[in-house]
Amino acid sequence: MIYSIHKKLLALCLFAFIGTCNANNADKPWRMLDINNTVLLALPHGKVVIELAPQFSPKHVAQFSALLKNSFYDGTKFYRVIDGFVAQAGPAEDSEKDSLVATLAIEGEFSMDDNWSFTQVQRKDLFAKYTGFQQGFALAKNNNSAWLTHCPGTLAMARGNEADSASSHFYFVIGQAPRYLDRIMTIFGRVVYGMEHIQSIQRTSVIEGEASIDAGMYTPIVSMKLMADVPIAERIIIEVENTEAKAFAKRIEERRARKDAFFYKKPPPVLDVCQVPIRSRLITTES
């Protein structure tokens, strides 16, 4: 369950050297997403872009990517959508589709070797000794292990009661970070564009006294593909803030200090890692 990611990161950088190994490039404020590692989710009301995290959750990303290649999710529905919590999708229960997918060993946390580092945001966080970012992803860590943390926009795999029971059902976090799910779920991506469309997915849960939502109203997935498999003219090309850049570390410190005149009284000099937005920008290509 706890594995080392140092070798994987190294491999990723060697590979990326053909392009740019942004992860260790402290001077580049922006990082271009890899289209083989980016997902385009088309909902009836808008498009969403997700960055996957093979460097943290390789098996989950491999299986999810293989399912995308097979158009597995196209036509499936968000069947469990609880306001302020999660929007969960997957194939219909007990369908053939549902039963065919292999279960995965959880990738909830990992051990770090001496070369592991991240851009620290907070010491003595409520849920961990430290929080910070690595390659755009929010992490928490204690002395010997680190884990991706359940911030809004996080993509994670749902599971049954057993740790290693996740297969294809996934959820997005749509409310205040449910960090009690950290380490016991596998996070494997995050929304980098179009989060407002995730927030507009039809809720399926109602309160006491309210009429239930008919399944016909559930939000469907029109299509979900790796960006590399999307026709070039329809791709959404995104760059995200390089959280390894000096510019980002500076922004973190500015955010903590709150020197703007608006702060006539200063807040405590602490930061909630899930309340630090990582900026995205849209790259418009000439056609």
Place this chain on the structure above:
Amino acid sequence: MIYSIHKKLLALCLFAFIGTCNANNADKPWRMLDINNTVLLALPHGKVVIELAPQFSPKHVAQFSALLKNSFYDGTKFYRVIDGFVAQAGPAEDSEKDSLVATLAIEGEFSMDDNWSFTQVQRKDLFAKYTGFQQGFALAKNNNSAWLTHCPGTLAMARGNEADSASSHFYFVIGQAPRYLDRIMTIFGRVVYGMEHIQSIQRTSVIEGEASIDAGMYTPIVSMKLMADVPIAERIIIEVENTEAKAFAKRIEERRARKDAFFYKKPPPVLDVCQVPIRSRLITTES
């Protein structure tokens, strides 16, 4: 700026004694909202119910309620909507409407006397010594003062750089709690029903490279009234969990302990006050 609320709470309870003083009733798990203290916000895509907090922010609630009586917000727009942060509305800048409203002294925090108490949720929170609930509202406190805290669904008044410059522009929190705004803004209500419609308000901010949003697309307020001023047949009657009840304290402890089999590995026994949902239920009346 820091004022005592004990007398006000006492007065509220004496008044409520004609009905029920739920605030101190540890046996009643639900509390009926007062229609004179509840707002019905009609958006083009759905209805939202808000509970006001005169016990914490009396001047802001008094001014806001007076504006509602005058249909002040009907037709105004959500002109500043930043995904993951806030949805802000108010009259058009430099309009006559905008200039006529008096500015308010901030009601950002208050001192407690010896009789003050709340249902504690967390000791050593990231932003405060303690967090908890009182009458459904999330609060944080240090030794001598307490304040409403910026959880998702919070309603607060916007302001300029000066502490006492709020007038009529307000915002809802729509993302991870921006608790660095605590104490320097006046929170005066919270969404108790229809938060998904607040989450679906048209975003007005775009990322770099993206086309800007035309003001014609901004989400308007169809109408916003005190529930007492809504025709009886159109009222939405809501009860909320009584956060002073023993049942609620028990639920907090269960949430901390996570005894369900799903938690094959226990999370740390801490709670983020903004990640504890306060339940609502709809009271359907016979017509």
